[in-house]
Amino acid sequence: MRAIAYAKTGDSSVLHLVEREAAEPGTGEVRVRIAVSGVNPTDWKARAGSRPGEAAPFAEVVPNQDGAGVVDAVGPGATGFAVGDRVWAYLAAHRRPSGTAQQFAVLTAEHVAPLPDSASFDLGASLGVPAMTAHRALTVSEAGPSRLGPGALHGRTVLVAGGAGAVGHAAIQLARWSGATVITTVSSPEKAALATAAGAHHVVNYRTDDAAAAIRAIAPHGVDQVVEVSPARNAGLNASVIANHGSIAVYATDGGAEMTLDVRRHFALNVRYQFLLLYTVGRDALSAAAEDLGRALVDGALPVGEAAGLPITRFPLERTAEAHDAVEAGTVGKVLIVVDPDLA
Structure with a gap:
C-alpha cells in the first residue's frame, strides 16, 4: 500500500511517499481502506514539532487525525463493525503512529464511527477535529x-x-x-x-x-x-x-x-x-460528540462544499506536503487528501 510518513520533525519536506505492507488489526482495532484524509492545523503542527530535526514520537509516523473510508478488516473485540461498513475516523494518530494519510489505516474502534450512505467521504473526512x-x-x-x-x-x-x-x-x-x-x-x-x-x-x-x-x-x-x-x-x-x-x-x-x-x-x-x-477532554465527551454528530449526519445538518459555506481544496496522496502547506498558509475552507480515487 502507499502511505505518507516522516521520521523527523520539520517543514513539509520531511513527508515522504512510501510503500508498506498493510498491517493487521489487533484487539479492539479495525482496518479502514481510506478514501479521503482530512488535514487540520494540528496535523502540520505535530509534524513540525517544537523545532526541526527532532526524532518523531515513533520510528515512523503517518500523519493526519481525520479521515473516511470503508472497513476492510475487523480485529478481535472490535464490536459494532463489519467489513464493508462506511465510516469516519477521528484522532487516528493521537498517541499512535498510524494516521489517515495512507491507503489502509489500522485504527482503534472507539475512534471510528458509522458514516451514513447519504454522507460523502469528503464530508466524513471533514468532521473529526473541527x-x-x-x-x-x-x-x-x-x-x-x-x-x-x-x-x-x-x-x-x-x-x-x-x-x-x-x-x-x-x-x-x-x-x-x-x-x-x-x-x-x-x-x-x-x-x-x-x-x-x-x-x-x-x-x-x-x-x-x-x-x-x-x-x-x-x-x-x-x-x-x-x-x-x-x-x-x-x-x-x-x-x-x-x-x-x-x-x-x-x-x-x-x-x-x-x-x-x-x-x-x-x-x-x-x-x-x-x-x-x-x-484531553476524555472518552465520554468524545463518544457523546460522535453520537450526536451521527444524528446530525442522518438529518443532513452538516453539509460541506462552497454552497454549504465550507469550500473544499483537494490534493492527491502524493501531494500531502502541499496539503499541509495549504493549511499552514490559512487556506479558507477544508483541505482534503484523496487517498483512494476509486472510493472517493
Missing part, C-alpha cells in the same frame, strides 16, 4: 445542554467567532440544528457569504462594523454562549456582549496566548470561561 471541537464548545455551558440535537439550544443565542473557519462552520451548523439563534463574526464580505451559507442567522463584519453594538442590537440581553477562536483579541468584545450566566468556550489561541479580563464585570455577570482541548 466538528467534535465545535460540539464540545456548545455543550460546556453551565445553563446549556450536555448533548446536541433538535431543540437542545432552543431559546439560546450563540456567538461563533470566525464563522468561516472549519470549527466555526461546524459550530454554526450544530447550533442551528439544535435550535439556537446564531450570530457570527467575520473579517470580509467573502467570509460573510460563507458563514451565511453555513446557516448563521446574523453575520457581523468586525472590520467594518461596531461589532459590540451590532451584536447587542440583535441580542439586547446578551449572548448565552460564545465559541471562541481568538480569546485575547476578542476578550473586550465578549465582555461587552455576554449575558448573565453566559459561557465562553475557548478552543484556540489565534491572535495571542495571553488575554486581559475585567474581573469585576465578569463577576457581576457570573461569566464562565471554559478552555477545551479535544485530545
Whole structure:
C-alpha cells in the first residue's frame, strides 16, 4: 500500500511517499481502506514539532487525525463493525503512529464511527477535529445542554467567532440544528457569504462594523454562549456582549496566548470561561460528540462544499506536503487528501 510518513520533525519536506505492507488489526482495532484524509492545523503542527530535526514520537509516523473510508478488516473485540461498513475516523494518530494519510489505516474502534450512505467521504473526512471541537464548545455551558440535537439550544443565542473557519462552520451548523439563534463574526464580505451559507442567522463584519453594538442590537440581553477562536483579541468584545450566566468556550489561541479580563464585570455577570482541548477532554465527551454528530449526519445538518459555506481544496496522496502547506498558509475552507480515487 502507499502511505505518507516522516521520521523527523520539520517543514513539509520531511513527508515522504512510501510503500508498506498493510498491517493487521489487533484487539479492539479495525482496518479502514481510506478514501479521503482530512488535514487540520494540528496535523502540520505535530509534524513540525517544537523545532526541526527532532526524532518523531515513533520510528515512523503517518500523519493526519481525520479521515473516511470503508472497513476492510475487523480485529478481535472490535464490536459494532463489519467489513464493508462506511465510516469516519477521528484522532487516528493521537498517541499512535498510524494516521489517515495512507491507503489502509489500522485504527482503534472507539475512534471510528458509522458514516451514513447519504454522507460523502469528503464530508466524513471533514468532521473529526473541527466538528467534535465545535460540539464540545456548545455543550460546556453551565445553563446549556450536555448533548446536541433538535431543540437542545432552543431559546439560546450563540456567538461563533470566525464563522468561516472549519470549527466555526461546524459550530454554526450544530447550533442551528439544535435550535439556537446564531450570530457570527467575520473579517470580509467573502467570509460573510460563507458563514451565511453555513446557516448563521446574523453575520457581523468586525472590520467594518461596531461589532459590540451590532451584536447587542440583535441580542439586547446578551449572548448565552460564545465559541471562541481568538480569546485575547476578542476578550473586550465578549465582555461587552455576554449575558448573565453566559459561557465562553475557548478552543484556540489565534491572535495571542495571553488575554486581559475585567474581573469585576465578569463577576457581576457570573461569566464562565471554559478552555477545551479535544485530545484531553476524555472518552465520554468524545463518544457523546460522535453520537450526536451521527444524528446530525442522518438529518443532513452538516453539509460541506462552497454552497454549504465550507469550500473544499483537494490534493492527491502524493501531494500531502502541499496539503499541509495549504493549511499552514490559512487556506479558507477544508483541505482534503484523496487517498483512494476509486472510493472517493
